[in-house]
Amino acid sequence: MAQPKRILVACGTAIATSTVVAKSIEEELKKRGIQVVTRQCKATEVKGLEHGYDLIVTTTPLPKDLEVPVIQTLAFLTGIGKEAVIEQIVKALE
Amino acid sequence: MPSQKIIELLVPSAVCIQLVADDSNQVIETLAGRLFKAGFVHESFAKAALERESQMPTGLPLGGKYNAAIPHTDIEHVIKPALALATLQKPVNFQNMIEPETAVPVQLVIVMALEQAKTQVEMLQEIAGVLQDADIIEKLMNAREIPRVFEAFS
Numbered sequence: 155m156a157q158p159k160r161i162l163v164a165c166g167t168a169i170a171t172s173t174v175v176a177k178s179i180e181e182e183l184k185k186r187g188i189q190v191v192t193r194q195c196k197a198t199e200v201k202g203l204e205h206g207y208d209l210i211v212t213t214t215p216l217p218k219d220l221e222v223p224v225i226q227t228l229a230f231l232t233g234i235g236k237e238a239v240i241e242q243i244v245k246a247l248e
Numbered sequence: 249m250p251s252q253k254i255i256e257l258l259v260p261s262a263v264c265i266q267l268v269a270d271d272s273n274q275v276i277e278t279l280a281g282r283l284f285k286a287g288f289v290h291e292s293f294a295k296a297a298l299e300r301e302s303q304m305p306t307g308l309p310l311g312g313k314y315n316a317a318i319p320h321t322d323i324e325h326v327i328k329p330a331l332a333l334a335t336l337q338k339p340v341n342f343q344n345m346i347e348p349e350t351a352v353p354v355q356l357v358i359v360m361a362l363e364q365a366k367t368q369v370e371m372l373q374e375i376a377g378v379l380q381d382a383d384i385i386e387k388l389m390n391a392r393e394i395p396r397v398f399e400a401f402s
Contacts, residue, residue: 166304169362170320171345173369174376197304213345214304228346233380234311 158189159247162203162222164212168196171213171231178230179211182240188247209246251378251401253371254331258401259286262332262359263394269334272342272354273298276319279332279359288330289361296321297359307342307352312382314389315352317342318375320360329368332359333397335389356388 161179165172172194183190195203197214204210210224213231223246229239262282269275280294300321307317339353358375362368378384378401387400 166300166306166345167320167322167362169323169364169368170318170360170372174372177369177373178376215346215348226346228308231345231376231379232308232310233376234309 156189158191159183159208160206161190161192161243161247162200162207162210163192163194164197164200164210164214164216165194166197166214168194168199175211175213175230179243183243183247186240186244188244190247209243211243249377251374253368254374254378254401255398257329257371258331258333258398259283259288260394260398261286262288262330263397264332264334265391265394265397266337267334268337269340272301272317272319272340275317275334275336275340275357276301276359279319279334279357283330283332283359283361286330288326288328290325290327293321293325293361296325301342305343305345305348307344307354308379309344309352310379310382310385312385314355314385315339315342316356316358316379316385317352317354318358318360320362323363326361326363328361329363329371330361331371332361333357333388334359335391335397356385 163172163176176192229236283289334357341351344350
């Protein structure tokens with residue numbers, strides 16, 4: 155059984171937008187048969203937490219020098235470009 | 249589909265229709281003040297929300313006629329979860345959440361007083377749903393009485 159992919163979801167407070175994004179990612183990837191585990195965190199915490207994650211998805215700017223690939227997007231909040239971002243996430247997890 | 253949680257949590261005395269404001273600070277202060285008066289947040293909430301907005305802005309370009317902002321701050325300033333809402337008579341600049349150096353002219357502001365993340369998932373998903381629904385936003389912007397605002401979410 156494949157290990158679920160691990161995605162770190164960042165936003166400003168770790169309670170608002172990251173909640174929506176994490177839930178949306180889980181639902182959309184589940185539809186595509188991809189198991190993910192998400193964790194929410196503040197943008198300021200990413201540097202210390204990123205190790206061991208396959209991908210970071212954020213709604214707020216992050217430092218440039220991270221180990222893990224980052225997708226910065228508002229698509230899960232605004233709906234704009236949502237399909238494209240989901241494809242981007244799927245590709246990044248391959 | 250009705251936005252049940254939004255309807256439950258939106259505080260009528262914290263709904264401002266066609267508010268005239270010069271800047272984002274004024275909008276946040278007004279809505280935070282209403283939530284404080286109504287007993288949902290501590291006095292510290294307003295300042296915290298302003299500070300948060302200046303460091304981690306919440307402006308959201310929606311790609312249509314109107315844009316939104318969703319100011320919020322840490323849970324320690326919240327007594328009970330609640331929402332405040334303002335439609336603005338003229339657009340006010342908020343900074344873009346994903347590109348903070350870019351301004352977004354905003355007409356719809358929802359201040360969120362949140363407690364723990366997990367207990368608000370549905371409400372937050374409803375808000376995202378509303379932001380993606382041009383019809384609901386149009387109804388909110390056209391509302392001139394508070395009951396119309398609640399109807400827009402039904």
